[in-house]
Amino acid sequence: MTVRVLVVDDEPLARRGVIKRLAAHNDMQVVGEAGDGKAALSAILDTTPDLVFMDVQMPGMGGLEALGTLSPRERPMTIFLTAYDQFALRAFEVQALDYLLKPIDDERFAEALDRSRETLATRRGRSTASGLQMLLAAQRGTPDYASRFAVRIGNRVAFIDAADIDWIEAMGDYAGLHVGSKVYLLRERLHQLSRRLDPTQFMRIHRSTIVRVNRIAEMEALSNRDSLLRLHDGTPLRASRTYGEALRAALAG
Known part of the structure; x- marks a missing residue:
């Protein structure tokens, strides 16, 4: 499964940093770059990306404002990038997939990519068996979250309730x-x-x-x-x- 990615940041060095990280993942295909929110909206329409890495604060139109101009159906999966954590709540209000603080942590970056893969697989309906169960549960309106865990203790297996x-x-x-x-x-x-x-x-x-x-x-x-x-x-x-x-x-x- 290939994930089409658009990278948006007003700092060229920051864009190159994200693109370099994405290059380590064979399923991530960078389809474009943009330096501000207005250019990002044009690029989203032109390239139809699956995933957008979007800086929050940019000259002119920022990332939150740009994403907010799109209807929920038009919004691609978006991972916001910023040096400040006070924008996190607003990011989730526009249904951002994730929110990464600069400087970007490698483990958090990989975690965000995993989340994008799973979300995209569910949307496309071509996920693994567990992803398919989540999709069917979502269609029923009841997410299929784990309620018990089996853990090994020596030769025994104990069952732990999530609650x-x-x-x-x-x-x-x-x-x-x-x-x-x-x-x-x-x-x-x-x-x-x-x-x-x-x-x-x-x-x-x-x-x-x-x-x-x-x-x-x-x-x-x-x-x-x-x-x-x-x-x-x-x-x-x-x-x-x-x-x-x-x-x-x-x-x-």
């Missing part, structure tokens, strides 16, 4: 499911697991951490724009500024 999980941390090729005072190892990388969790219940707060939203008791702003969370059981977790705005919106209901 019992307090938070999840990345442990290499495994995800550590924290349930009370116990930790269960699930053989699945965190960025893959995050796509199987109900986003109304679970939220990624760091490249290595996912938390169940209703377990959060307190949120404290730190000097570097990260946040310190404290769960109801007293567990402290650090939330990256990358996810801060979306997290505050979720906690506010």
